[in-house]
Amino acid sequence: MRGGINTDLAIVILLEIVLLTVTLLAAGHGFAFYVQRGLDDLVGGKDYQVVVQVEKKNTLGFLHALQETYSGREAFHYRIGKTLGDKTHILIGFGEQDLKNGALDEVAKLVSPLPGYAGLALLLDTAIIVQGIPQEVYPKIIKQINNWPEIRFAAKGPTGLYVVARNRKNLEVIQNKLRTLTAPYYVWELELTDQTNQEAAKAREEIEKALEGKQYWYLAASTEGVMGDAVRLLKSYNSRLVFDKKLPVGADLVISNQVLKIGSKPKSEFRARVFSDGIYLVSGDSLKLTGDEKAYLLDGSGRLKEALPTYRLESPRRDLESWKPVSEAIDLKTSAEELATKILQGQDFSLLLRDLEQLARKQNLELPEALRSKLEILILWDRIGRLPENFRADLANKVYEWIKTLPADPLLTLKESLPSWSDEDIYKSWRDIEAITRQKSLKVVTTEKAPSIPGVVCKPAAEIKEDIKSQIGGVVGGIVPLAALAAAVILLWVFIAIDHSLWGSYLHMKQNFLAPLYGWLLGITEISLIALIMPFSTTLLVKVIYIMAGGLGSAFLITIANRISPLNPKSIEAGEALGLSKRELYRQVIIPDGRPGLWQLINRRKLLSLRRFKHA
Amino acid sequence: MLELHNIYLEKNKVKVLSDINLTVNEGETVVLTGPSGCGKSTLIRVALGLIKPQKGEVWFEGVNLQALSEKMLRKKRRKMGIVFQEFQLLEHFTLLENVLLALWEGEHDFSKAEKAIKSVGLWEKRFRYPRQLSGGEKQRVGIARALALDPDIIFWDEPTAALDPMYVHEILRIMDSLAQKKTMLVVTHEMPFALKVADRLVLMESGKIVEEAPPQKIFVQPSSYLGVMYRERLLDTKDALSKLAQ
Numbered sequence: 033m034r035g036g037i038n039t040d041l042a043i044v045i046l047l048e049i050v051l052l053t054v055t056l057l058a059a060g061h062g063f064a065f066y067v068q069r070g071l072d073d074l075v076g077g078k079d080y081q082v083v084v085q086v087e088k089k090n091t092l093g094f095l096h097a098l099q100e101t102y103s104g105r106e107a108f109h110y111r112i113g114k115t116l117g118d119k120t121h122i123l124i125g126f127g128e129q130d131l132k133n134g135a136l137d138e139v140a141k142l143v144s145p146l147p148g149y150a151g152l153a154l155l156l157d158t159a160i161i162v163q164g165i166p167q168e169v170y171p172k173i174i175k176q177i178n179n180w181p182e183i184r185f186a187a188k189g190p191t192g193l194y195v196v197a198r199n200r201k202n203l204e205v206i207q208n209k210l211r212t213l214t215a216p217y218y219v220w221e222l223e224l225t226d227q228t229n230q231e232a233a234k235a236r237e238e239i240e241k242a243l244e245g246k247q248y249w250y251l252a253a254s255t256e257g258v259m260g261d262a263v264r265l266l267k268s269y270n271s272r273l274v275f276d277k278k279l280p281v282g283a284d285l286v287i288s289n290q291v292l293k294i295g296s297k298p299k300s301e302f303r304a305r306v307f308s309d310g311i312y313l314v315s316g317d318s319l320k321l322t323g324d325e326k327a328y329l330l331d332g333s334g335r336l337k338e339a340l341p342t343y344r345l346e347s348p349r350r351d352l353e354s355w356k357p358v359s360e361a362i363d364l365k366t367s368a369e370e371l372a373t374k375i376l377q378g379q380d381f382s383l384l385l386r387d388l389e390q391l392a393r394k395q396n397l398e399l400p401e402a403l404r405s406k407l408e409i410l411i412l413w414d415r416i417g418r419l420p421e422n423f424r425a426d427l428a429n430k431v432y433e434w435i436k437t438l439p440a441d442p443l444l445t446l447k448e449s450l451p452s453w454s455d456e457d458i459y460k461s462w463r464d465i466e467a468i469t470r471q472k473s474l475k476v477v478t479t480e481k482a483p484s485i486p487g488v489v490c491k492p493a494a495e496i497k498e499d500i501k502s503q504i505g506g507v508v509g510g511i512v513p514l515a516a517l518a519a520a521v522i523l524l525w526v527f528i529a530i531d532h533s534l535w536g537s538y539l540h541m542k543q544n545f546l547a548p549l550y551g552w553l554l555g556i557t558e559i560s561l562i563a564l565i566m567p568f569s570t571t572l573l574v575k576v577i578y579i580m581a582g583g584l585g586s587a588f589l590i591t592i593a594n595r596i597s598p599l600n601p602k603s604i605e606a607g608e609a610l611g612l613s614k615r616e617l618y619r620q621v622i623i624p625d626g627r628p629g630l631w632q633l634i635n636r637r638k639l640l641s642l643r644r645f646k647h648a
Numbered sequence: 649m650l651e652l653h654n655i656y657l658e659k660n661k662v663k664v665l666s667d668i669n670l671t672v673n674e675g676e677t678v679v680l681t682g683p684s685g686c687g688k689s690t691l692i693r694v695a696l697g698l699i700k701p702q703k704g705e706v707w708f709e710g711v712n713l714q715a716l717s718e719k720m721l722r723k724k725r726r727k728m729g730i731v732f733q734e735f736q737l738l739e740h741f742t743l744l745e746n747v748l749l750a751l752w753e754g755e756h757d758f759s760k761a762e763k764a765i766k767s768v769g770l771w772e773k774r775f776r777y778p779r780q781l782s783g784g785e786k787q788r789v790g791i792a793r794a795l796a797l798d799p800d801i802i803f804w805d806e807p808t809a810a811l812d813p814m815y816v817h818e819i820l821r822i823m824d825s826l827a828q829k830k831t832m833l834v835v836t837h838e839m840p841f842a843l844k845v846a847d848r849l850v851l852m853e854s855g856k857i858v859e860e861a862p863p864q865k866i867f868v869q870p871s872s873y874l875g876v877m878y879r880e881r882l883l884d885t886k887d888a889l890s891k892l893a894q
Contacts, residue, residue: 606736608698610750610793611726613719620749624740640745645758 036615040638041535044631045558048527051630052520052562060516060568067511080111080123081131082139083153087390090148091120097146098122105130119150128185131196132178136189147393150386154189158200158506159499160207163192165217166477173213182206194499200509201569207496214494220476221489262412266462269405270455271318271347273304273311275327275340281308284330285340287321292328294336317454318347365435367391372431375424381411403447410450412465513568517578520562521585524555528586529596530629534622536593541601548587555586597626649674649709649831650801655694656703657687657855664690665701665855672801677827679842679863680835682852682874688835689733691852692803695833696728697721709800726754729794733806735786737778743789744774750796764796765789768822784815791822802826804834839882843867851875 086094091112102108107127114121124143126135136154143152165173170188177186177195182202186195195210197203273287286292287302302316302325313321323345331337371387385407392399413419430449453461477493498506528551539547559582563575589596599622607621623635655668665687672678680688693699695706697713706713708728713721737746747761765771768788778786787807794802804823808816820841826832827845836842842849842863849863851874859872870876 602732602734602736603738605693605698606732606738607749609696609725609728609730609732610752610797611722611724612749612753613722616753620752621738624738640741640749640752642744642748642758645748645751645756645761 036638037618040619040631040634043634044531045554047630047634048524048531049558049561052523052527052558053565055523056516056520056562056566059519060512060566063515064509064512079109080125081136081154081156082124082143083113083155084122084124084143085119085150085152086122087148087150087386088115088118088120091122094122094146094148098124098143101142101146123155131185131187132174134188136187136194140190150383154191154194156189156194156196156499157502158197158203159502160195160197160203160210160496161189161192161499162195162210162214162494162496164219164477164493164495165193165214169217176213177210180206180209182209200506203498203502207498210494210496211492214496215492216479217493218478218481218490219493220478221491222475222487223489262409262465263462265405265408265412266458266465267307267309267312269409270312270458270462271321271345273313273327273343274346275311275343277341279306279311279329279340281306284314284334285311286328286330286336287313287316287325287343288328289325291326292336292339294328294338297335298328298330312459313455314459315456317456318345319454321345367394368431368435372428372435375428375431378424381407381414385411400447403450406447406450409461413461510570513566513570514574516566516568517559517563517570517574521559521578521582524558524582525585525589527558527630528555528589530627531631532586533589533593533597534599534626534631536590537597537599538618538622539590540594541599541604547593548591551590551593552583552587556580556583559583600625649676650695650833651707652691652695652704653707654704655691655701655706657690657694657699657701663855665694667856668694668704670850670857670860672831672833674800674831676847677832677834677845678848678850679846680833680850680852681837681839681842681878682858686852687855688852689805692730692805692833692835696730696803697725722753726750726797727800728803729797729799729801730803730805731787731790731794731807733809735778735783735790735810737786737789737793739778742775742777743770743781746778746789747793747796750793754797760798761792761796764792767795768792782815783811784818787811787815787819788822791819791826795826799830801831801833804832804836806835806837808836808838839878840885843882851878 084094095110095112098110105127107125107130109125111123111125112120113123124139140152143149162173167188170193173193174186174188177183182198182205184196184198186193188194195206197206273285279285283306285304285306286298286300287304288298288300292298292300300316302313302321304311304313304327323343327340327343328336329338329340368391371384371391374384374387385404388403388407389399410419427450431446434446434449481490532551532554536547536551539550556579559579563579603621603625604617607617612620619635619638620640623632624639626632650670650672652668652670655665657663657665668691670678670691680691682688690699694701695708697706697716700714708724711724713724716724738749741749744761744765747765748758751757751760762771765774768791770785770788770792773781773785778789781789787810790807807823808819811819816838820838823832823834823841824845834842834846846863848860849866850857851859851866851872853872853874859866859870859875861871866875867879867882870879
């Protein structure tokens with residue numbers, strides 16, 4: 033192989049590298065564009081931070097109301113995304129200033145009352161979420177973070193502090209900076225044994241005492257997440273007793289119609305307890321209370337310690353009596369039957385609640401708050417797996433019974449048909465949930481590093497990690513170079529099979545055992561070059577794997593070159609017999625006999641031509 | 649013109665040619681024959697320098713081919729023409745281009761190709777591709793390709809073996825006419841042709857030359873068993889022809 037053929041080979045390799053690069057770029061950018069767009073529709077991207085599920089039939093109404101709600105905010109934008117079932121996804125994006133000003137924190141509050149609303153999720157790409165530090169310190173931290181050049185913005189979200197990076201490369205730098213920034217906050221953790229668990233309140237008091245006079249924040253696991261929601265809801269559903277006097281947390285009270293003797297052990301159906309967020313009945317039903325009863329404080333042994341001044345009742349359950357439908361319901365039967373079917377089919381209660389709201393709205397009714405509360409409790413019961421057996425069937429039956437009562441006062445009938453709990457029942461449930469969610473440890477976040485309490489472990493308070501949505505974006509970003517390289521490697525193999533297998537076959541025919549080495553070197557060289565210049569970042573290991581795969585695949589293809597592009601030995605013999613040089617043998621005999629490819633393309637100009645002959 | 653001295657060749661440890669000594673003088677037509685697989689075609693490829701023997705020398709026009717560089721050997725090869733049994737035309741070239749290929753690395757003289765094609769009576773079909781030609785026509789292209797080089801010697805490797813009988817005569821006629829002007833080494837089983845045209849007949853068996861003499865001598869008084877066999881075959885042919893004449 034001399035002179036001309038080497039030049040031809042070099043041109044072919046150069047063309048291949050150009051085409052491989054073009055393919056790599058097209059595959060990478062194309063893949064990134066389509067996959068990212070598909071993902072954006074589902075989980076958003078850089079330009080959208082919130083996805084809202086909207087009932088399909090209410091989409092236009094929702095969008096109209098959304099525009100009204102956010103009118104005047106210039107950077108507010110939205111896009112209609114995918115439709116899944118009877119729900120449409122609307123992607124919402126805010127400007128940086130809006131995000132810094134708390135748009136993420138307020139979006140649920142602003143969007144949830146809009147018609148057709150069926151839920152939302154935050155979608156923050158290339159974002160770090162910081163959890164575990166008290167919300168009180170967010171403003172101070174956000175102010176500092178917003179000066180960092182690596183970030184787009186930092187903002188408080190519903191589940192933590194979001195820090196959105198300008199690009200993925202910055203994530204690690206930001207994480208390191210956040211670690212430094214949150215380093216002054218420590219969490220003191222006390223493992224609760226069976227014994228200490230029973231004395232959780234005492235242990236908590238001990239910690240509180242230890243921290244007296246210092247800045248600290250107490251975090252209770254049971255006040256977080258669904259369980260926390262359940263407890264909060266139950267507490268708000270329970271009647272709250274309000275006294276003018278401040279009472280110690282953990283103290284027990286007795287409410288009675290009679291005047292009781294101080295120091296005696298009282299027998300009363302109404303008992304209450306002082307919690308950190310209010311005083312609630314723990315036995316008895318607040319519906320039976322008038323607010324005129326006497327209240328007494330108990331000591332640790334259960335005896336009356338002192339008589340308390342008058343109290344008043346703040347009970348959401350009062351709504352049960354005050355609600356009246358605003359108009360008479362008509363033609364609810366079909367919708368109600370659908371609702372009963374959905375209950376039986378196991379639809380989530382949150383969706384059922386929305387269905388019910390839609391149902392009421394259609395009939396120009398308002399859903400009573402107490403009914404909403406009851407259903408919300410069912411949502412939580414369902415989610416923590418504490419709904420009684422056959423509950424759904426019973427509830428569906430109640431809905432059917434309700435249908436029979438139509439059209440008079442249907443929602444009230446449904447409300448009354450739902451389980452009715454006394455404050456005591458609610459307290460028991462609340463206690464059950466607390467028992468389920470009882471933390472294995474007590475946590476105090478503080479700025480003090482060394483705890484003086486035995487058994488307390490101190491560690492950094494902040495949990496700093498990439499947001500899950502960001503991770504999805506990262507996975508896409510991570511797959512792009514793999515897809516691009518894969519496309520390039522496959523095209524390389526096509527080139528090897530089409531253009532170079534002929535040369536491989538020729539080497540085989542001449543019993544040159546270096547043929548596979550030729551393929552290997554060629555594959556390695558071409559893929560290495562494009563891996564070197566490719567604009568998608570990936571690890572060296574990934575590049576090496578693809579380079580090796582490209583090389584080995586090419587070597588294999590050259591090894592079986594005889595099968596891919598078998599040479600015609602008779603034609604070659606004829607060419608040799610005519611005294612053709614190897615270069616011309618290759619150009620005039622071997623390449624035109626092979627598969628159409630780049631080499632054949634550039635060889636066209638070098639084929640025998642009449643114009644090159646004298647007297648032609 | 650062509651001398652082969654003590655040629656020895658083996659492939660995959662099997663002896664293909666041994667003790668081959670053969671001379672073809674200028675203007676002479678030597679016919680090489682023998683049973684299939686005895687090494688006739690291989691001997692032609694050795695003579696052309698396409699196959700290098702393990703031992704022995706090939707001299708052409710006073711030059712030892714083994715001593716030549718690749719480039720010089722290719723140049724020398726353009727002084728030799730060969731007509732293959734299976735034509736070995738390039739399917740992607742037209743008839744004309746197949747013939748021109750012989751001149752591609754030489755003088756680029758179109759008139760030589762034209763003359764060669766006209767000599768085999770195919771000028772009208774010069775733009776046809778091999779697949780558009782009959783077997784006899786393909787072989788005539790093969791002859792034209794060999795002639796285009798204006799070779800000093802033409803090797804014929806069983807040129808009629810792959811042809812339908814109706815085309816054999818046509819090719820033999822061309823060979824007959826060329827034998828008057830060119831030095832030729834012909835591998836063939838056509839004994840009447842050998843008897844008529846050959847100056848010498850060389851009989852090969854199992855890679856060796858077993859008899860070499862003018863054909864008339866071999867057919868009258870063979871000195872080898874192979875010679876006897878060929879004489880019998882020729883006599884049978886004669887008998888058959890005379891019976892047909894009656």
